[in-house]
Amino acid sequence: MASSTKDTELCSFDVPETARHPSGPTIYKIVLQVTPKELTENSYQLVYWKRYNDIRKLYDALHRYHQAIYRPGKFPDFPEKSRFIERFDAAIVEERRIATKNFLNYALQHLYLRTHDAYLNFFQKGEKVLLPDVETATLQPEIVNTQPQTSTDVIPNPINESVIESKQDELLFTNDEKEQIEHVTNTCAQILEDLNDLQFEQQEQINKEKEEFDLIQEEVNEVADLLSLPLATTTNNNNLS
Template sequence: MATLVKDDELRSFDVPEVTRHAGGYTIYKIVLQVTPKEITENSYQIIYWKRYSDIRKLYDTLHRYHQAIYRPGKFPDFPEKSSYMERFNPAVIEERRVATKKFLNYAVEHLYLRTHDAYINFFQKGEKLLLPDVTVDTLQPESISPKEPNISLPDLPTTVQSTSTDEKHDELLFNVDEQDAILNHPLPKILDDLNDLTFDQHDPNPDPSDLHTSTETPSIPPLNSDTNESS
């Protein structure tokens, strides 16, 4: 098969399923995943159903070939041959499935193994299954319409005053106004002027010592007789 020897493809094996054949023996589902390196080509799978005895024969052939040409690297191990009664043991079947997957992936990675006649003949018959392409949405040009610049103003801090603060502020204003009214009122000035005045007071019980006052009437100078006469 040309698809097994092309270098422009990525290949990998999987053994996802095991089932019982109508003939009474176990068959293994082998899936070869092929991914072309060219993005214009579709990926696909080739599905094979193989008996373990056929898988074991391919393993022995490639293993001997690997040893005969003295290739470096350790060839994968494979389970030992079990008895006829153990061929349906689930643990044995699972061990064989895992070993088959590991062995086939090792073989497909080496050119001298995947180009061997035993390898090519083993994969002669298979069911090819195309994989759906990954759909990608086509990018549409976005229509750009002129828009007014959106200028966002910074949020101004909101001053929140409590009721008690407002009451204290009103009280303070009231006290200042009241103080100014009192200071500017004319009544204190009038009282100060009245305090500067002195009044004579008559004591109803005067002190005798205070009664000794001068009662003399001012003397009137006598008239000059000459003056009178001359007049």
């Protein structure tokens, strides 16, 4: 496990890939590369597959501890929690992958963090993978493979199920999300169109009522003019007499 690393070893974290666990959540492959300073020893890797929720819990625990003991230096940032439906978004998964790598390397560089109980408990049951000796590899070029290699020994047992099926499930899930988004978009567009039609109908009704009012007002004015005409004539006759 990660706590067994020594001062005589050069260590660094990498998060080279992600996958979908058969039960649903995205899992992150965390690799601790260990290179002994003594040339007589082979390098090796410790491999872990972790859910984002577990990584986030470790980050929160170490961040709180960093603040509680008033350590100098800025603690690495971490992505904000996203909505449930966004957790499979490729951009969000990539952002979390990079942030996890930066955070773990920061913790590895500080003794007070990598000896914390939360850190030690997080790195349990890692899969140890011995790497080939550099000199042996150069003497036997025929075994060198430039293509990415995948070893079933590297991945813990829960991850040994078909990766193709997981990718297909992810694609189906993405298609379902796209259908939901398209449905919501179409519904919103229909509502806006209905509102525009209603507003247009209301405006037409207002214009029609205004025209009727103007006609009535015009008729009233004409009647008022007719009624006022005899009254003015009678008044003039009285003045002459």
